[in-house]
Amino acid sequence: MIDNPKVALVTGAAQGIGRGIVHCLLERNWRVVLFDIDEAAGQQYLEQLAEGRAATFIAGDVANEADVRRCLEQTLEWGGRLDALVNNAGLADPHSGPVEELALADWQRRLDVNLTGPFLMAKHAVPALRATRGAIVNISSTRAWQSEPQCESYAASKGGVVALTHALAMSLGPDVRVNSISPGWIDVRAQQADAPDNLKPLPDNAHAQHPAGRVGKAEDIGSLAAYLASSEAAFITGQDFIVDGGMTRKMIYN
Known part of the structure; x- marks a missing residue:
């Protein structure tokens, strides 16, 4: 028997960080x-x-707004309520090539999935979340705060997620809390549908460059998402939490 009747909806749940959140x-x-x-x-x-x-x-x-609307209808039919929405779905590869060669359709698709998706999910989930005084957790990225070359569409979309988060928090409070998580390097190879049984370990220098001593795991994001969705985080809203092993605080000199 399930002790906790609460229902969460996780987008992008089939692979990667999404699996860690579901777990x-x-x-x-x-x-x-x-x-x-x-x-x-x-x-x-x-x-x-x-x-x-x-x-x-x-x-x-x-x-796709029709898909989103159908998802919320089926969620409520199955669960009878909605207590948390975790907007994790996104096009993960940040590299889109030189900006002068970036096709408008590619730019738009990245924004459609990474930014418009969370907006549409929130739009259609809000009535159910208000009824339970629930929470939204958006998954952004440290690339909302820092960049490598040729990542314009990804960085813009994830920066938009952070801004959408605090805007929603102001609009939906006090009934619904809204926070975001900005992951750094998270090793999700084991959470892919086609993951081999004998994954090679990451090289030592991949872990050593992190002040925390290792690359992140999907469960590092999942555990924080579960906390932010819970009543234990009742006094937290409008915030972005960087989970990157300390890399964004590290001064790097060549």
Whole structure:
């Protein structure tokens, strides 16, 4: 029997950080709806979850308003309520090539998924979240705060997520809390649908460059997302939490 009747909806749940978030929520006895455009990966992950876990999968695109509306309807049909929305879905590869060669369609698709997606999910989830005094957790990136070359569309979309977070927090409070998480380097190879059984470990220098002593794991983000979604974080809203092993605080000289 599930001790906690609360329901969370996680976008981009089929792979990567999304799987880590789902895992941490299930460990805390949430009921979880997995929403992802990749139906094969989503169904595969659902089958991998331990028997008795209260989870279901819905296929769809966060950038398609009809899909989003349908997702919220099916979520409420399945769970009867909604207590937390975790906007994790995104096009993950930050590199889009030289800005002078960046096609408008590629720029727009990145913004559609990474930024418009969280807006649409929030728009249609708010009535249900207000009813439960729930929470929204948006997944941004440290690239909202610092950049490498040729990452304009990704950085712009993730910077927009941080701004959307504090704007929503002001608009929806005190009924709904809204926070974001900006992950740094998170090793999600084991959380991919096509992950091999014998993953090679990352090189020592990958871990050593982090002040925390290692590269991040999906569960590092998942545990914080679960906390921010819970009533334990009742006094936290409008904030962005950088989870990067200390890298954005590190002075680097050549």
